[in-house]
Amino acid sequence: MDPILPHTITLQQSGAAISPEARGHHYQRLIERSRGLPPLRTAVVHPVDTVSLGGVAEAAAEQLIVPVLIGPLAKIKFAAEQANLDISSFEIVPVEHSHAAAIEAAALASERKVEALMKGSLHTDEFMGPIVSSEKLRTARRMSHVFVIDTPLYPRPLFVTDAALNIYPTLSDKSDIVQNAIDLAHALGNEKPRVAILSAVETVTEKIKSTIDAAALCKMADRGQITGAIVDGPLAFDNAVSDEAAKTKGIVSPVAGRADIFVVPDIEAGNMLAKQLEYLAGADVAGIVLGARVPVILTSRADKPLARLGSCAIALQWARYSAQVS
Known part of the structure; x- marks a missing residue:
């Protein structure tokens, strides 16, 4: 049986049929590049x-x-x-x-x-x-995992980190997690990736710790503690992937709607995000541990x-x- 068939049926039932030819094209390019x-x-x-x-x-x-x-x-x-x-x-x-x-x-x-x-x-x-x-x-860098997700509905590989190794990362941990993902993007040919630090909202509030971490990570990037990318956050997932959603909410950001790397608050959020993309959006999920x-x-x-x-x-x-x- 074609392993794509169960996912195709689910997607067709939800009104978003994905042809087999559309799946895995990012990975095919990675394999050819190797x-x-x-x-x-x-x-x-x-x-x-x-x-x-x-x-x-x-x-x-x-x-x-x-x-x-x-x-x-x-x-x-x-x-x-x-x-x-x-x-x-x-x-x-x-x-x-x-x-x-x-x-x-x-x-x-x-x-x-x-x-x-x-x-x-x-x-x-x-x-x-x-x-x-x-x-x-x-190494001096904390080990972290990066999913490189190939979804037919997104125009480029989608990096999600860390959804497999660090359970509740500290701000210091997240700095390494972000830099690991940026370095991987460079290795795969993206010289200036756009990094979205994800949270539930787009504003900084002491009520949600991940928004404070996001603001700190952005300032770290401004000061050269994180290098090689454009970093912005906090951003909700819809604003990170959809320019229309960002404009509707009045968000002016060089990352919104064009993110390559998605930094999740913790392993639970990352694990759910990766599996939702795999089982509801027809994505293929690959990745490695860095550090x-x-x-x-x-x-x-x-x-x-x-x-x-x-x-x-x-x-x-x-x-x-x-x-x-x-």
């Missing part, structure tokens, strides 16, 4: 189900990654048999269980034996634990194949860009 770049030697942590292993095989076939599979050998081979995949050319590092796989992968990245890390079939906390605790993988020494591909079992490829293409472009600017 052609010719040396693939990333990537440690794939505990790929013991058909979905995660299939995504790895597709990314390897597109020459985005060179997989190093880390996990229980028997389970990996069984998943390959179930998916009818030939993994004989993939390097496998056998370990007993998922926790050991996460530790081994972080160690390989610390020793520069792999260039990226990719989540397989294990919980995010278990996967991220050894990465966050490794002094050799941490570590290597890109971290944080996939989900619910991710569609094109989104998995998109995540690998993003990681590849980020790694090659970082090597050039460092």
Whole structure:
């Protein structure tokens, strides 16, 4: 069955039918933009189900990654048999269980034996634990996750951060979160992204903390503490994406209606926003963790194949860009 069909039916019922051709065009461009770049030697942590292993095989076939599979050998081979995949050319590092796989992968990245890390079939906390605790993988920048969302109804990739890692970020955390997303936008070809600091309202009020944080982040950008982008907020989501909505409310802003990066107040708001776009707007959702020494591909079992490829293409472009600017 065509995996797009369930979403197409839902969108048609809501009066906003999306053709299959319109979906994934931003990711297709990202994948094409990755052609010719040396693939990333990537440690794939505990790929013991058909979905995660299939995504790895597709990314390897597109020459985005060179997989190093880390996990229980028997389970990996069984998943390959179930998916009818030939993994004989993939390097496998056998370990007993998922926790050991996460530790081994972080160690390989610390020793520069792999260039990226990719989540397989294990919980995010278990996967991220050894990465966050490794002094050799941490940087001065706080780690954060950026979703790069491909929605047919928006004219460019839509960055949402942080919807997967930092639960209730402080102002200092948000400064790093914003800069990480800006740097990723640069790596993907957007030299001057427009950043919307989201809240429920467009005015600064002590009753809503995220509006205070938004005002502070904008001033930080004015003073050069955040660089490489046009930053404005607080903005409600409708004003960030719709010029008409901004004009109706009398908002004069260089970001309103044209935002590239959407900085959410906390993980709950970000998670809901990303999933609403995916399930109600026909979007594909990819993304990576930044702020570590290597890109971290944080996939989900619910991710569609094109989104998995998109995540690998993003990681590849980020790694090659970082090597050039460092």
